[in-house]
Amino acid sequence: MSANGSTSRAARLGEIGWRLLVPAGLIALWYVFTEIVPLFHHVMLPSPLAVIRMLQRLVSNGELARHIVASLERILYANLGALALGVPLGLAMGLYRPIDRLLDGIISMFRPIPPLAWVPLSILWLGIGTLSVVFITFLAAFFAVLINTIAGARSVERLHVRAALSLGVSRRRMMTHVVMPSVAPYIFTGFRIAIGVSWMSIVAAELIAASSGLGYMITYYREVLRTDAIIVGMLTIGIIGLLMDILTRRIEQWLMPWRQGLHLS
Amino acid sequence: MSAQLKLAEPKITMRSVTKRYESARGESVEALAGIDLDVAAGEFLTLVGPSGCGKSTLLNIVAGFEQASGGEVVMDGRPIAEPGPERGVVFQEYALFPWLSVAGNIGFGPASRGLGDAEVSRRVERCVAMVKLDGFEHKYPHELSGGMRQRCALARCIANDPDVMLMDEPLAALDALTRLGLQDELLRIWSEASRERARTVLYITHAIDEALYLSDRILVMSHRPARIRREIRVPFSRPRDPEVRTHETFHRLSDEIWQLLRREI
DSSP states (O other), rough: OSSSSHHHHHHHHHHHHHHHHHHHHHHHHHIIIISSSOOOOOTTTTHHHHHHHHHHHHHHSSHHHHHHHHHHHHHHHHHHHHHHHHHHHHHHHHHHHHHHHHHHHHHHHHTTOOOOOHHHHHHHHHHHSSSHHHHHHHHHHHHHHHHHHHHHHHHOOOOHHHHHTTTTHHHHHHHHIHHHHHHHHHHHHHHHHHHHHHHHHHHHHHHHHHSHHHHHHHHHHHHHHHHHHHHHHHHHHHHHHHHHHHHHHHHHHHHHHHHHHHOOO | OHHHHHHSSSEEEEEEEEEEEOOOTSSSEEEEEEEEEEOOOOOOOEOOOTTTHHHHHHHHHHHTTTTOEEEEEEEEEEEOOOOOTTTTOOTTTTOOOOOOOHHHHHHHHHHHHHHHHHHHHHHHHHHHHTTTTOTTTHHHHHHGGGHHHHHHHHHHHHTTOOOOEEEEEETTSOOHHHHHHHHHHHHHHHHHTTTOOOEEEEEEEEEEHHHHHHSSSSEEOOOBBOOOOEEEEEOOOOOOOGGGGGSSHHHHHHHHHHHHTTTTT
């Protein structure tokens, strides 16, 4: 909101520079200790130039894109499933005590089981392939969405409910126009966490139970000792994760403009 | 108010209304001890009492948020059992919906009651003008000052066209200067809305000068369990002149109320 545009632009540039300082420094160190003073064998740590060459190769032969698409597709299905099940269940548990009592015990017991502990069973039940990976990733995302939706449903303010009741709101409209907007920010937080944990579990699941995807790509190149390709896979995951987080934040701001001021203050 | 109003059937009648709570330690706490009260249609009635005396409980019962433990509360011949749009509520904490703009908040009641878009926006426009929030229709509550939020809450209540307005310390969260200004605004808005038909106000405050300046009648409440200690008819004519605050009668009544309350603290 500065009246002086050039000052704020300079401040923005300064901020971006400040953010890039540590990554740039790390890359410089990496370059120095691999290319100029080689401290590591290239299998242990290849130079950034080798990684870039490998990246070019994997991009031009389409291999990287194929694995990205495979992983993204699984993440999409897993998270759609997590939202479709986690939101209604979370609302029901957060709003209705009897349903909470009915399900709280079993959910609290299953939640601490790491998704990866499900790998053997899911391979037995669903076989090796996309279905297994989606199932494992779904489990991770589902609990994140569920727990946050429950918290959101419990945080609906009594004052808002009372205000709406004395304005003559119907039961149905109370759900759509008071409860949902109150819970929406929590669902979004759950969704963002779900995206994050789905990347963690999908890579691990693909290490074992798939023949495509970024996780599979990383295992494959470990077996042939191509560390440069492993690093390409790791950085790809990091960058996609970052982009997805930025995207979900943007969507959140767009869907819930009233929250912008709350973030800033 | 004219003599006819006193003869007419009261808008709200309370007979031996009691309220008991179970405290967290399981003790029974008596909040209201047999309240008998008639509120005339079109009357501005204020309850003054020490903090925590149970006056809010009384208002919550009329609003339908809480149930009396004993006695009966009747409005227009029908017992009050639940919240309803004919009884609008203005809360101390505003209770605006943070996800709706000023216009969205004001239109919430009319839209909830199934009025058409054209009628809703006509009412919003009229009420925005009434509380002088022109130009702020698209702002969100967090972008408004405390005084403006309470104006918006007042407009939201008026837009729903209630017979009775229940106000629970609506100005208590505001600074002294804003409070004085809003007292005049409140009277102006109430008298504008009363032109079409009688609007009854049940008002709660612990500010003696506010009660004297706004009300037709004041009930001084005792400490918990609340009883009505004294009824005071306010003799000043309407529209109220701010100068009334300097009248000798104003000070005498103010002192009288203060002497009553002092014994209750």
